Amino acid sequence: MANVADTAPASGETRSATGWSRLRGLGAATEIDFRLFGMLVALALILLAFNILTDGRFFRPANMVTLIVQAIPVAILATGMVLVIVSRNIDLSVGSLTGIIAMTYAMLMTDWLPNMLGMGADFPMRWLIALAIGIGLGAAVGAIQGFIIAYIGVPSFVVTLGALLSIRGAIWYFSNGAAVTGLDPTFQLIGGGARGSIGEMATWAIGVAGCVAVVAALWNSRRQRQRFGFPVRPMWAEITLGVLGCAAMLGLAAFANGNYLPPGLAAEYAREHGITEPPGGLKVPAGFPLPILLLIGVAVVMAWIATRRRFGRYVYAYGGNPDAAELAGINTRLTILKTFVIMGILAALSAAVVSARLNGATLDIGNSYELYVIAAAVVGGTSFAGGIGTIPGAVLGAFVMQALAYGLSFMGVNSPGQNVVAGIVLILAVAFDTWNRRRATK
Amino acid sequence: MTAESQRNATPLVDMRDIRVSFGGVHAVDGVSVDLYEGEIVGLVGGNGAGKTTLMKTLSGARPADSGEIYVNGRRAEIENPRDAKAYGIETIYQNLALAENLDAPANVFLGRELTLAIGSLDDSAMENATRDVMGRLNPNFQNFKVPVMSLSGGQRQGVAIARAVQFNAKILIMDEPTAALGPAETAQVRDLVRQLRAEGLGIFLISHDIHDVYDLSDRISVMYHGKIVDTVRKEDVDADAVLGMIILGKRLGEVTSEELAALH
Numbered sequence: 001m002a003n004v005a006d007t008a009p010a011s012g013e014t015r016s017a018t019g020w021s022r023l024r025g026l027g028a029a030t031e032i033d034f035r036l037f038g039m040l041v042a043l044a045l046i047l048l049a050f051n052i053l054t055d056g057r058f059f060r061p062a063n064m065v066t067l068i069v070q071a072i073p074v075a076i077l078a079t080g081m082v083l084v085i086v087s088r089n090i091d092l093s094v095g096s097l098t099g100i101i102a103m104t105y106a107m108l109m110t111d112w113l114p115n116m117l118g119m120g121a122d123f124p125m126r127w128l129i130a131l132a133i134g135i136g137l138g139a140a141v142g143a144i145q146g147f148i149i150a151y152i153g154v155p156s157f158v159v160t161l162g163a164l165l166s167i168r169g170a171i172w173y174f175s176n177g178a179a180v181t182g183l184d185p186t187f188q189l190i191g192g193g194a195r196g197s198i199g200e201m202a203t204w205a206i207g208v209a210g211c212v213a214v215v216a217a218l219w220n221s222r223r224q225r226q227r228f229g230f231p232v233r234p235m236w237a238e239i240t241l242g243v244l245g246c247a248a249m250l251g252l253a254a255f256a257n258g259n260y261l262p263p264g265l266a267a268e269y270a271r272e273h274g275i276t277e278p279p280g281g282l283k284v285p286a287g288f289p290l291p292i293l294l295l296i297g298v299a300v301v302m303a304w305i306a307t308r309r310r311f312g313r314y315v316y317a318y319g320g321n322p323d324a325a326e327l328a329g330i331n332t333r334l335t336i337l338k339t340f341v342i343m344g345i346l347a348a349l350s351a352a353v354v355s356a357r358l359n360g361a362t363l364d365i366g367n368s369y370e371l372y373v374i375a376a377a378v379v380g381g382t383s384f385a386g387g388i389g390t391i392p393g394a395v396l397g398a399f400v401m402q403a404l405a406y407g408l409s410f411m412g413v414n415s416p417g418q419n420v421v422a423g424i425v426l427i428l429a430v431a432f433d434t435w436n437r438r439r440a441t442k
Numbered sequence: 443m444t445a446e447s448q449r450n451a452t453p454l455v456d457m458r459d460i461r462v463s464f465g466g467v468h469a470v471d472g473v474s475v476d477l478y479e480g481e482i483v484g485l486v487g488g489n490g491a492g493k494t495t496l497m498k499t500l501s502g503a504r505p506a507d508s509g510e511i512y513v514n515g516r517r518a519e520i521e522n523p524r525d526a527k528a529y530g531i532e533t534i535y536q537n538l539a540l541a542e543n544l545d546a547p548a549n550v551f552l553g554r555e556l557t558l559a560i561g562s563l564d565d566s567a568m569e570n571a572t573r574d575v576m577g578r579l580n581p582n583f584q585n586f587k588v589p590v591m592s593l594s595g596g597q598r599q600g601v602a603i604a605r606a607v608q609f610n611a612k613i614l615i616m617d618e619p620t621a622a623l624g625p626a627e628t629a630q631v632r633d634l635v636r637q638l639r640a641e642g643l644g645i646f647l648i649s650h651d652i653h654d655v656y657d658l659s660d661r662i663s664v665m666y667h668g669k670i671v672d673t674v675r676k677e678d679v680d681a682d683a684v685l686g687m688i689i690l691g692k693r694l695g696e697v698t699s700e701e702l703a704a705l706h
Contacts, residue, residue, distance in 0.1 A: 224565075225566055310555050310557070320542050324552070328552040329554075
């Protein structure tokens with residue numbers, strides 16, 4: 001491995017093992033993404049700081065679950081925005097698209113399905129039909145935008161800016177300017193809340209399944225590399241990663257189970273299960289809210305698409321060098337079109353979470369989402385130069401931004417004040433990233 | 443390969459009366475060149491002489507307006523880079539044409555990825571194949587998991603060449619392969635090119651660097667304003683004479699010693 005020394009940054013590396021270089025050695029052995037790790041630390045510090053500032057009231061399961069659920073609509077969209085920005089485009093229409101699909105869900109379940117198609121409240125799987133139509137609408141709008149961008153060659157900034165305006169306007173005509181409420185009860189579960197949580201046992205089961213999945217993934221990747229006799233991570237590094245991964249999964253489950261059902265629902269639960277409530281009420285763990293599971297599912301699938309599929313490889317190749325991708329015989333136009341179709345599908349999922357939480361839709365759902373989504377992707381390490389960005393980074397970016405907003409509002413800072421902080425953090429994050437990359441390539 | 447056996451063999455590539463024009467400008471104006479197995483043909487000429495445009499008709503990047511291309515004696519229809527690859531024609535571009543953000547195996551297999559049964563990328567198999575081919579070309583190379591942007595120019599050129607060799611190219615087009623490289627790396631790439639010739643590939647070498655061409659080529663075709671001035675065997679000329687042909691656009695015998703002297 002003599003050549004590794006050639007590419008390593010020379011400055012400071014020759015000194016004896018300092019704490020920093022030892023950490024680097026640990027990072028090299030475990031192949032941990034340092035940027036991602038740094039963001040996790042930053043997120044932990046932000047949460048810790050708010051916890052201290054609020055005398056320990058902030059860091060309670062109920063607050064954390066609320067914070068996570070609030071971040072989910074933006075986090076879902078950010079996973080797709082990574083692919084769009086990596087392939088040197090931008091999508092400004094995601095907020096409006098989320099808004100119109102949310103309104104579509106509301107109109108479908110309150111008006112169109114029962115009144116036009118005769119599907120009353122008792123019709124089976126009504127929520128799924130609405131969801132399928134929403135996803136179809138998102139994919140179709142994404143395909144149209146993608147076609148105009150990739151095949152006609154109109155810059156994505158222009159196409160999606162136009163869509164931002166006209167789709168936002170179109171929402172008004174769906175409901176004649178009114179807010180619409182009263183969604184299917186099953187559909188509402190997508191939004192989480194006390195009823196939309198999966199309960200104690202299922203939460204533990206998912207925690208254990210996640211732990212098993214981490215170990216299986218590590219084992220599989222090691223076996224793949226051994227198949228050809230490539231160098232593998234030292235065993236202690238594998239075990240460290242496995243233990244950390246399992247601890248994270250089970251810790252998350254424990255945390256979600258530390259959040260209890262509100263008294264009303266707990267009393268209902270007690271009646272259903274024939275338990276007499278102890279004085280002070282029954283403590284029933286709520287477990288993971290459904291939208292968290294949706295986000296985990298979306299993030300896993302998107303990361304798999306980005307790193308393990310040809311399509312994902314082509315997105316990154318195009319972002320790194322469009323000419324090289326073209327000369328390699330890649331269908332670059334179709335690749336770009338697909339990134340916008342994915343964005344549309346994600347907008348439909350995001351809209352489901354938002355409208356389910358609201359139990360309806362207002363005219364301004366998704367307003368300014370495009371800005372939060374782009375900020376999340378960029379804070380998460382996505383570069384506007386193209387070719388660089390990760391799905392887990394963008395999800396973490398969404399959580400960092402939401403943690404700031406939620407923490408500030410917890411301390412009584414109003415929303416203009418939160419925006420001031422969010423903007424400054426965005427610029428600082430990218431400035432730090434730029435400085436760090438320049439240092440690394442020197 | 444001797445001149446005698448060349449006359450008897452079918453050329454690997456035979457390009458006849460190729461024409462390309464941009465608007466009213468005849469960038470390539472009725473050019474014919476050929477290439478045999480295990481041979482390097484240097485294409486030289488000043489800026490705008492039409493070398494790169496001629497080679498683009500062979501690589502499929504810019505199909506010819508008219509003319510015929512024969513590969514192994516059979517008429518070849520080359521409309522795009524995919525067609526060219528199907529004939530075993532691979533191109534190594536001046537600007538390397540690598541995705542700098544991806545690692546070496548991803549670049550070598552770009553557009554032709556190996557996949558597992560479920561359609562997922564088989565990165566281990568691609569790394570393995572890349573280790574094999576790079577081991578042949580540059581045994582010291584070990585950086586298989588880093589983005590190619592962190593490699594040296596010579597190493598990157600090695601990746602670009604590995605990309606062509608991996609897919610059993612029979613015909614290689616190299617457009618200024620050493621233009622972006624330092625002296626040591628240039629020597630490294632020259633060794634690589636000689637090795638590929640020894641393995642029986644036919645190579646078209648475009649270069650501004652007359653020493654590059656004179657050092658490597660078996661034959662040299664000189665282009666001037668979209669036409670071939672002359673094709674000469676290296677044994678018959680020295681580098682100065684080739685330089686004279688390039689600048690003056692005259693056949694080998696027509697360049698006088700006074701004209702040659704005036705160039706210095």
